[in-house]
Amino acid sequence: xxxLMQGVGTALLMSVLAVVAILLQLAPVxxxxxxxxxxxxxxxxxxxxxxxRPEAVPLPLVFALGILGDLLxxxxxxxxxxxxxxxVWIARRYxxxxxxxxxxxxxxxxxxxxxxxxxxxxxxxxxxxxxPPRLLHLLLLVLFSTLAYLPMMLLxxxxxxxxxxx
Amino acid sequence: MGLERRQAHKGTGxxxxxxxxxxxxxxxxxxxxxxxxxxxxxxxxxxxxxxxxTIETGTAPVIEGTALVRDYRSVSELRIENERLxxxxxxxxxxxxxxxxxxxxxxxLRALNNVQLAPRISVITGEVIADSGSAFSQSALLNIGADKxxxxxxxxxxxxxxxxxxVGVGRHTARVVLLSDPTSRVPVNIGTVxxxxxxxxxxxxxxxxxxxxxxxxxxxxxxxxxxGDGGVFPPNLLVGRIADVGRRYARVELAANFHRLxxxxxxxxRPQKADAxxxxxxxxxxxxxxxxxxxxxxxxxxxxxxQ
Numbered sequence: 001x002x003x004l005m006q007g008v009g010t011a012l013l014m015s016v017l018a019v020v021a022i023l024l025q026l027a028p029v030x031x032x033x034x035x036x037x038x039x040x041x042x043x044x045x046x047x048x049x050x051x052x053r054p055e056a057v058p059l060p061l062v063f064a065l066g067i068l069g070d071l072l073x074x075x076x077x078x079x080x081x082x083x084x085x086x087x088v089w090i091a092r093r094y095x096x097x098x099x100x101x102x103x104x105x106x107x108x109x110x111x112x113x114x115x116x117x118x119x120x121x122x123x124x125x126x127x128x129x130x131x132p133p134r135l136l137h138l139l140l141l142v143l144f145s146t147l148a149y150l151p152m153m154l155l156x157x158x159x160x161x162x163x164x165x166x
Numbered sequence: 167m168g169l170e171r172r173q174a175h176k177g178t179g180x181x182x183x184x185x186x187x188x189x190x191x192x193x194x195x196x197x198x199x200x201x202x203x204x205x206x207x208x209x210x211x212x213x214x215x216x217x218x219x220t221i222e223t224g225t226a227p228v229i230e231g232t233a234l235v236r237d238y239r240s241v242s243e244l245r246i247e248n249e250r251l252x253x254x255x256x257x258x259x260x261x262x263x264x265x266x267x268x269x270x271x272x273x274x275l276r277a278l279n280n281v282q283l284a285p286r287i288s289v290i291t292g293e294v295i296a297d298s299g300s301a302f303s304q305s306a307l308l309n310i311g312a313d314k315x316x317x318x319x320x321x322x323x324x325x326x327x328x329x330x331x332x333v334g335v336g337r338h339t340a341r342v343v344l345l346s347d348p349t350s351r352v353p354v355n356i357g358t359v360x361x362x363x364x365x366x367x368x369x370x371x372x373x374x375x376x377x378x379x380x381x382x383x384x385x386x387x388x389x390x391x392x393x394g395d396g397g398v399f400p401p402n403l404l405v406g407r408i409a410d411v412g413r414r415y416a417r418v419e420l421a422a423n424f425h426r427l428x429x430x431x432x433x434x435x436r437p438q439k440a441d442a443x444x445x446x447x448x449x450x451x452x453x454x455x456x457x458x459x460x461x462x463x464x465x466x467x468x469x470x471x472x473q
Contacts, residue, residue, distance in 0.1 A: 023220065026225060027225040027229060027297070028307075035424075059184050070195075071214075072213060073296075073300055077199040080302075128200050
């Protein structure tokens, strides 16, 4: 029961952080066509929890957050959510143990999942003749998202070290 | 051990089924989006309406921080500009009164002469509260909607040129797709040759011109304006200037200032009002005498501070 309560609490925390991430993503700081793409903060939050607390990241919750992000923003509804669902499932099933080995590996895992997910969306748009963005933009998006992942990863490392000292 | 393994297997199977079902739902949403389903648009705008105050509050710190970094000025410069803007607002208010009197008299006189004018354009100004939030589209969310008279399909401009078009209207919000978005298509006229073509967004900074019969006569620097074809945009709105000319294509440098896109004006076509009033006929009938109409003297605005 305490484990379940902790899981629910973590899921709530993730949901709140995800909603804040969606709002920050919507900030109109890059409207110019030449503006650099914003980091995908929703992916940062959800994948962080999927890699560190997989039990607190149920797929229906990821679906709800993803669809909320797609509907509040603009662009392909459902496509990014589907990519996020697949990334979370793969992270929970195969990669949780891997990221505990080293922070650099964790960063690489995030970059790979984020890149693969957005490439899937790009392919969907291409196949449906919807005019996807340039691959360079996608690369920059993955890079900035990975940079945004760093602070969360470092905070987690600090917290773990503080726990070990106790 | 065997029971645990079976339970783990069942859990994995259930997770896989959940994943497949949710992915299918996502694909259904994607198909609806691609098909421009009006229900999906309405749902999107309803959610934008609901979250608009939260978005404004949530993005305010980011916007303020960015503005501070971008527009750093000393306090005294801001004070001077503030005073200048106050004086300008006072002058504009006075001129507005004069303009309204002139418009009323103009309408009365035209009605008397039975003159039909082309529809006029009114403007509704809104502030950008959110962008698209992804690299897959280029759009902006405004804090004005149907309650302020915004209509779907209206043209959107800043003070320099066309910005895009309204693609979704909620009660209190409206979404504008920008000219650079891949779904944006605007009928345009090019320069002195007045060749008609389509400006197509491609997520780039210089959208291309499609359906050109020939690039002969088109040169770099030529003005590109809306043609008004299809009734989507009013004609002769500045879009930009030709930046590059190829054999069968051209690219346009947009006139609008996307780097500082804070306020967007939505253009609304309205017919010219014709107020017959009580005035007499200018072309009077033989058996009636024209009435002398008292003309309201126009009052000049007080001389303000010069710029």
